[in-house]
Amino acid sequence: MAKSLVIVESPAKARTIQKILGRGYQILPSMGHVKDLPKSRLGVDVGKGFEPSYIVIRDRRKFLKEILEAARSADIVYLAPDPDREGEAIAWHIAEAIREDAEKRREKEKARKAPATGKKAGRRSGKKGKDGPFKAPEVRRVLFHEITKKGVSQGMAEPRDLDPRKFDSQQARRILDRLVGYNLSPLLWKKVRRGLSAGRVQSVAVKIIVSREKQIAAFTPEEYWSLTARLAGRLPPEFPAKLLEAGGEKVRPRNGEEAEKLRKAVENGPFVVREIRKKTRRRSPPPPFTTSKLQQEAARRLRMPSYKTMMVAQSLYEGIEIPGTGHVGLITYMRTDSVRVADEAVAAARAFIRDAKGDRYLPPSPNLYRNRKSAQDAHEAIRPTSTEYPPSALKPILGRDQFRLYELIWNRFLASQMATAEFEQTAVDILCDPPGAPSDGFLFRASGSVPKFLGYLELYQEENGRGNGEAGEQEGAGEAGEQEKEADAVLPELSEGERLALRELVPAQHFTQPPPRFTESSLIKELEERGIGRPSTYASIVKTIRDRGYVRMEERKFLPTELGGLVTDLLEEGFPRVMDVEFTAKMEEELDRIEDGEREMVRALEEFYGPFSEELERAREAMPELRDELVATGIPCSECGGEMVIRFGRAGRFLACKSYPECRNTANFRETPEGTVELVADEEAGVDCDKCGKPMVVRRWKGSRYIACSGYPECRNTRPYPVGVECPECRKGEMVERASRAGKVFFSCSRYPDCRMASWARPVPLACPDCEYPAMALKVRKGGKTEIACLRKGCKGKREEEALHEAG
Template sequence: MTDVVVVESPAKAKTINKYLGGDYKVLASFGHVRDLPPKDGSVRPDEDFAMDWESEDRGERQVNEIARALKGARRLFLATDPDREGEAISWHVQDMLARKGALKGVEVRRITFNEITKRAIQYAIAHPRDLDAPLIDAYLARRALDYLVGFTLSPVLWRKLPGSRSAGRVQSVALRLICEREAEIEAFKAREYWTVEGRFTTPQGAPFTARLTHLDGKKLDQFDLPDEASAMRAKAAVEAGTFSVVSVEKRRVRRNPPAPFTTSTLQQEASRKLGMGAQQTMRTAQQLYEGVDIQGETVGLITYMRTDGVQMAREAITAIRDHVKDSFGADYLPGAPREYSSKAKNAQEAHEAIRPTDVSNTPDRVARFLDDRQRRLYELIWKRAVASQMQSAELDQTTVEIADPARKTVLRATGSVIAFDGFLKLYREDEDDRAADARAGLVTGAQEDEESRTLPPMRERDPLKRGEISALQHFTQPPPRYSEATLVKKMEELGIGRPSTYASILQTLQDRDYVKLDKRRFVPEDRGRLVTTFLVHFFERYVDTGFTAGLEEQLDDISGGKIDWRAVMRAFWDDFRKAVDATKDLKISDVIDTLDEELGPHFFPERGDGADPRVCPACAGGRLGLRLGRTGAFIGCSNYPECRYTRPLIAPGAEGEGATGLTEGPRELGSDPASGEQVTVRRGPYGVYVQLGEGGTDAKGKPTKPRRASLTRDMDPDTLDLDRALKLLSLPRVVGRDPESGEEIQAGLGRFGPYIKVGSIFQSLEPGDDVLSLGMNRAMELLAKARAKVRLVGPHPKDQAPVEIRKGRFGPYVQHGKVVANLPRNLAMEDATLEQAVALLAEKGKELKPMAKGGKGKAKAKPAAKANGAAAPADAAPARPAPRKAATAAKPAARKPAAAAAKKPAAAKAKPAAKPAARKAPARKPAAKA
């Protein structure tokens, strides 16, 4: 009699199965098995926030597989991730199994572990617990909040501000931070100031630089030398004097190591040091957590990567201290273990910090088993964790003041030197890191200068030889735009959202075209600025950082069992509904007037000649202003309809071809070492691409096209170099061999973006995946998703060719070669037998038609007979991912299956109570994400 263990991912299931042995069967839920349906009425405030849950085909299939495995089992261990979402997944799995009657006689227990190691897994099995009800309540409250904000506020946006996409509880606050920072930058007016520096030489002949701090006996503030004239007078005063050392102050300072990583600090450092986005960082960390293949054994290299905690387990600290002593010596080991506590708002320290599961797995030791991205991230995590238990660094800081005999003109020189490197021996910020910090606003230029300068030995009253004196012009700088690192840091400081959600929030803002990343900095799009201005004026409380942080604190109180989640929901909903109702009588003209006034300086910046920037260039008498059309906002003339001048709602120079520097023609990147031909980056009608050479003619004299490759969405044409361009042109590339079939796994670029394939199985890459560096672990994870959509039934009796059942856009279908047939609605994909599949192919089978010329759609095909209630699948071809729009002829046939798919079986819903007839789904579906 085997016990059943349910985890979230197949990679984790495979690893844990090895540790537990044959007495356990480990299955994956593939994340959430059900969710709130994306339609109105899924959360019902009038029924004390009752919720309808619905499972998709994948979730239903996984729960059915777990139910089959439970037949004859004694215990079910729910081993999903040790956080709020993991607790919720376990609750959903248990509830769905109970509704199916699969838990009769089965003991259900919850287990958690912070690392995937044999010791941790076995300890968890020996110490199970019940599901954490307060944690589940907090999940329900968060899910209901996000749903109600998204599905209530988004329709208001659509009605009052056409062209908008969606609003979200945390998403909109993050967008506001980005937009307000951009407004600060636009409103910023640079202020001029000057400094005076001099070169001096000690009696021993050692040079150093000092800066003027006092003039005529008065201390100089930043703007006391506002122009060149005053700077020249100060320079002349220094040049007229003789100087000597009046004081030398030395002090030793200690710099303590930083705490080991939390989710947010890992995202910040990976962005700053490795150039990895938050989404990419979390995906790579997930791979390191779930395990990599090291000499035939799957090893989890790091602890759980979604955590607020900065503390580490006692045995981990002991192992790290032993490693420090053995590798660096006793001088690098502090007398007692270091203890850390989080300074972040709303920090939940239930979990450990992110650390290596085994400190003996050094980066050098495991590097050959990791791809480049995994290797760099693991090295960062390992070094940070080990450094956190090392001795402090000691620096000797020196401040020298020099002055003329009357001490009316004083200059100061500062510097520091490392007396003992301590933790800096392993984890330090070099000059490039300090420069990156300075650009990101994390340290000031003065800090950077002070920590990198050393001074020669000097004593009081030492005479100095004066060298060149320089007057330097400066201008104050605007605040920097947010990078992923600084935005995550700001959100964490304000207590907005949870670190585990930051990556998806930032990605959602980009997917909605509210912001874009330009040189790794967030720039708000005009659509995003319009939405933010609307929300700030008409829903100010709900995009206020203090209010949002307060809600997070209440959610944490729910997690701790301190307050009832429904009470929190009632208080929120009463006020929120009143705010929404107050906008019912709001006229679109009022919205436009407000937006026009607030965003006028952005859309109509001042001209250098003093002319009115709003004067219409077409009629010269009209005034330009913000207008709204059915598809969104634009700039129009007040003399409409006499004057029909319009322009798109894009601030001058904000985007367009000029943003990539390709308006003048192709940009040369260099020569291909193999062929000697030039590699260029160009803009075409379908986007930016790279090209090798200029083409030529074949043996028959016919022209041949040059080799080309499109850039992916996350590639910047301005920073693309020759190496990456050549890698693009060499696609597809071989990632490795599939352990199941032995066939090559290839990564390439298709009509619908980057993909991987093995045999006839294709899978599109996800945001954050790099087609040029994708490794085997990630490839297998993606292929597992693709294979979940395909089931091999068996060989066809006639020709022994495989008969497969595939999941199509409009339901499952059976395929044999080029012949397909839809499965009846009452026949589940996993239940169909070979005999049934062969019978369907013989009775209802239709041969796939080739793609129409140009690849714009499939050739017209007659619908399948209506006996089985469905048309032939529109995506049955075993080729690359289906185009977003089906051919015109296929549209009528596509509507029926789509409608049928929306009607889920009653068993799929947790609360299948009938809804009032008055409830209707909105025409568009807003995102209910945070």
């Protein structure tokens, strides 16, 4: 039997490493953490220096038992969970379990060898221990930054002791999160409703989204106008030029009257080229991926949620079966904040670029990138483990999401070592100086950019995020986008002094834009820039706030729910330190300092918990009891004539009769801009309840519609909302609207689970012109563009949107 035991997290990782190390090693998975704080109690003894009480996780007992049994016959145990704080905690708890098991065996051995009397003693003294002579294995920690032969061999050649500072850093995070969540959540249950949760980081993330929504609501658009001349020189093409100055002063018309006055002033010209400026603009390639940048780009380009990005990246890291080669880890460790790359990987990338593209695409020396000031730099950037496996060669082997993510990582890494892109940028100043004009006339400007050498852009085009809520974080984002489009315009050959012909003068109305709502990509960017969370936590933060019902997604952007806004306001008032973004970022820095040995764990916890416990006591007394709060509205109850009041329920606030439970009448409402409350009439569904006969009405939950009995709560009958399309698969059911756990609307057959037809895109009752499939879908593409595409997988049939209007 193998005398060396290696412990990793997952079976896939175990298979890959087993093939690398061979028969002399036994590889076992732990299936993640084997111990955690108990769910049924706090599990932290504050009075004993925040001592945690870990227990074995129920569904990990089987795996831990297998590990302990294997460790008893091993000479050495190598603990090889992921090389981060969570991996260190897994390794620490397994090592602890091995030590405890060894101690029990040692005591058993002592008891067996102890002298005894009588017949029982005679029988016992001659009996050998079940496990033979006691021998505890040596336990070492190994780090695999890539699951390749080289990476595993290097890790095994450099075994080390467990890192208590890294473990303390993980423990501190876990204890902090438990102290906050375990105390705040019950408070919300008491004050608002059961089932709510709060967290040290998740609540701050929701606050960021709520704050942005308040900024949008408070934003007042300002009108402004532009004046664009379409001009023609002696050579084509025609080109646009925008009015910038009048009489040497910048001009920006505030309304249509001012724009029209300027139009009339310049409509008779003349337009003469005053100055032409040309310069070469260079665009440097981006660095290889860190975790946050990978999540941002995958969300933007691939529309892949961050948690899914990390799942797919984990599978690429742990290893893929390649025919003729075996299990191979395709990327380096995917939780990193560093852009550093090993010298040999840089050399391999440069060799690949030289062979594939030629010397022109290779800079004279390797491109070097600087880490952020807060970067831990514990691991390399995310990159392919070898240039021997280009995406095209692996496409038949990888799953769709694996291929798309691997190709993204591959292209970004190679692009990071390619030559800069070069553009010839031209700016043309055009003077219009009609009679009666200001002393310096009217200055128009045209800009254009022509690529001279694409360099890295031939492989990796950077996303600008327009139309996606990514760009334009400030007011006037629309204007910035227009200027960028103008800068990319194609200009004809012009010469200074050349007279131009005016083809058209176009005044255009614009409005300043509010800050955009966060997409998943821009939220992760915001969290990173403000120091909230770390590479290993971004995905879980985003997933948690969606699952808790505090935010919802609309057109791929985050909107706070009413519940999210209310809970955020309560927590901000009751726990200003916990909800402070800068304080949360400071706590992340404290965790980093614990890992670096600059901070003692217990001291950091004490400094947090003292003020927190004081806020907790105040909030228990001062936080309003919304759970039982009744807000008067003055609206009479349509059932009993009593007063309707505002109550709080699972989906937020609603109107209910004050005489509840004697009268159970409920209704929806909205608040007017004046602050008054008015009823929102239920939309009739056009069908009667099949249980009580009352009319059915349309209601909403998590953004999706459903049909409910108007007799609620006496009758609780509901059914999914039909969208008027027969199921194209079974032809028996109809397509209905549903909501996922995360609040995302999708469409499926009403006969589920007998028929599993489902689609994220809204079905429309049109047959595909290519394959005659009986249903198509209204799909939203990048930039908000919509199209009608076939609903059948693999078919690329499309129809014009007019067909949808004709179909009704």
